[in-house]
Amino acid sequence: MAVELKNLTKRSENYSQWYNELVVKADLAEQSAVRGCMVIKPYGYAIWEKMQRQLDDMFKETGHVNAYFPLLIPKSFLSREAEHVEGFAKECAVVTHYRLKADPNGGVVVDPAAKLEEELIIRPTSETIIWNTYKNWINSYRDLPILCNQWANVFRWEMRTRLFLRTAEFLWQEGHTAHATSEEAEAEAVKMLNVYADFAEKYMAMPVIKGVKSANERFAGALNTYTIEAMMQDGKALQSGTSHFLGQNFAKAFDVQFVNKDNQLEYVWATSWGVSTRLMGALIMTHSDDNGLVLPPHLAPIQVVIVPIYRSAEMLAQIDAKVAGIVERLKALGISVKYDNADNKRPGFKFADYELKGVPVRLVIGGRDLENNTVEVMRRDTLEKETRTCDGIEEYVKALLEEIQNNIYQKAQDYRNRRITTADSYDEFKEKIEQGGFILAHWDGTTETELRIKEDTKATIRCIPFESYVPGDKEPGKCMVTGKPSPYRVIFARSY
């Protein structure tokens, strides 16, 4: 399948179309025959696997274990927690029958005799089935904490879907923890938010703003939702991970009590936290350019590609021999490298393809390089080329990968920081929000005002940030809409 780079829309022309095309052309994912469900293609899945592996290691380092809970949830479970059902029971996939039978007219039809007594829902999230399970695991404070995570697929019947960003089925992890005290649960929720932020910054090279959601934007059933918010290259926000302090809501809904140290029965305290394949969308939109993907070296399935340029089989054999040593030494340094000496594609095609796929470093060796013991090094982030001696090239590449990792983080952070502004009047806000970016503004703390702003401008409160981003943003002021007092500025943006 030919790579038709000339057909990749420019970001400046149509950002949304650029994204959609890039996901497909870079072989990351595609639409399936089932509405809203995607196929994650091998190259896209390889990136997701690297994310998974790293996150999983970080979860285990913080004392978590993996488990697996059922895909299907009895319908009645969803109604147990009043707010949860509001948030999740609407658009979901409902299993009503358990058998098909032959259709006299050909094919198969649902067997009406095989109707379930109670319908089952494909999990949109697993709090209910998990807390129903935890009930049997917890008797005493000695059984706490429970620190479980699950890697799973979930399903929400979204009407408007976009590959990775919003799909009916998506892959994610969901942590569900149970604690003896409110303080411990709150600390866990914050700890996992920090894990997500570390992962985003150190692996995805994506700067994020940590904060807490407004009541209106909370997870259905949570007392507090913490979030990491990233800025995409069109200035829109992408919520990249959330961690919820659930209080005792699910413990009460599923009657999960424990005997505390004072020998008294108490409801258990809970958290849940998750990131999903949506992170793939965030990764793509944070770094990529009009030539294609730009992948951070820490998550690139192929970190270095080596392409030979040759005029004869003999010359190729010489290059093969030379490259074999380089490949071996790069691998010994823990670098994933691909030597592409396939003869069915021209070098120019290969260059464009690996650029499109975001391989961080490309090495090219031709006849003159053989004579001079040199290699051409191209870095994907800046597209800069240089010719270097092969001596010590492996250590140079290793350092270059780290430099690229740091550079794209810095670039993304500079971009974001330039686009964090303030607005002091609603008019100013309305004008600025059209330019995209994050706006720090005063808000009176009411859902009413929040909804009005959303109605007027499509902007939502992304979070009340933990840290300060512009001078004075933690000082009190007056709501830009109502003039009522506001304790600090909050971040508004349009979002994915």
Added chain:
Amino acid sequence: MAVELKNLTKRSENYSQWYNELVVKADLAEQSAVRGCMVIKPYGYAIWEKMQRQLDDMFKETGHVNAYFPLLIPKSFLSREAEHVEGFAKECAVVTHYRLKADPNGGVVVDPAAKLEEELIIRPTSETIIWNTYKNWINSYRDLPILCNQWANVFRWEMRTRLFLRTAEFLWQEGHTAHATSEEAEAEAVKMLNVYADFAEKYMAMPVIKGVKSANERFAGALNTYTIEAMMQDGKALQSGTSHFLGQNFAKAFDVQFVNKDNQLEYVWATSWGVSTRLMGALIMTHSDDNGLVLPPHLAPIQVVIVPIYRSAEMLAQIDAKVAGIVERLKALGISVKYDNADNKRPGFKFADYELKGVPVRLVIGGRDLENNTVEVMRRDTLEKETRTCDGIEEYVKALLEEIQNNIYQKAQDYRNRRITTADSYDEFKEKIEQGGFILAHWDGTTETELRIKEDTKATIRCIPFESYVPGDKEPGKCMVTGKPSPYRVIFARSY
């Protein structure tokens, strides 16, 4: 939660009950609120993760990549391949609606307005949705082979379920490959069977018989199904992995053609192959004993547990200091070790618990050991104890783990080989099948005879083995039932 070992039924009393109790008591899995669906608990999941990681490495070493395809399959897809629909369209979970709404009487009800035009089936296996996708990936022989694997959950509405062995939802991997020639596809199917056999023998320490299924036992839609068959401690067979040569059946059903090297359109050749959480059942039933699990060191989440015995906080502090060095050196050797100095459980309880959980090696250090620089070493497979010097204990333990791995394989193989017998008459067969084990017998090759034997004796043909297991089993003879000619003996057994 207390470990009540005295309540573990003995294998000799009731093998089936022993298994069911062991799975639950060793914290591997439990029934969920959804009929036929299990919860895989953290300890059970940790073993599954080790299996996954190893299998995944082996798949990648043989050139495969991972991808992800949708959970839901349009109903009409199942009917495209005539045999496939017979095998899989019967008992499956059918999604008919995409929304719930508030019930005036409380709770939620299915919204009748949200009925799907075409019902969706939760994948019982993914050949149909994957071949529908491959159609767009394949144009020319240059696009082949495609060597994809998927780790996923699947759903088959089983009426009689048992934890790990047969559950409605289970976790598995399914490889789906596409090839330009019949020969290449056949070779792939056999290659993956060999990967499964290697995994079973080297990691699970479980001897398996490789062979091909009779037509009646083939996967629905396959031209050939290859299998690995293991013998459980009750003499029953457990099919542990299958690999299918699918010919061009799915390519024809989904119209997947390619331009071959001769510039002619041709249908693509296919394989599929899978192993599932059923392997957990196989692992448990192959090695475990009346004291609990016996885990092969290569898959044990905890390979070594160290338990202190102390009479004072001071003595514990001394043991802690001593053990810290041992733990560090064991970890440096790549051994996963847990030091359990928790003070809320007595040593006797810990011993029973780690035995129940199948930890391969236990080290115990008490006051006298401190004085003598010794440690008590217990190996789980034989329950033998010895006291050894701490000097060089780490290397000793490393070698011991390999010895245990080999020993339990050998023990399982000896057990199995003793229970492979022959039968030359149907009467002899009927008598012997009551004792369990594998019986090599002549069969006339017809499904009719096969079904009669199953009806009479509950025994099925497990496979036509590749290798010889008793002298003369590859020589021709006469069917034990009909007297018709038979080219070689095949393996019969009752099975899970």
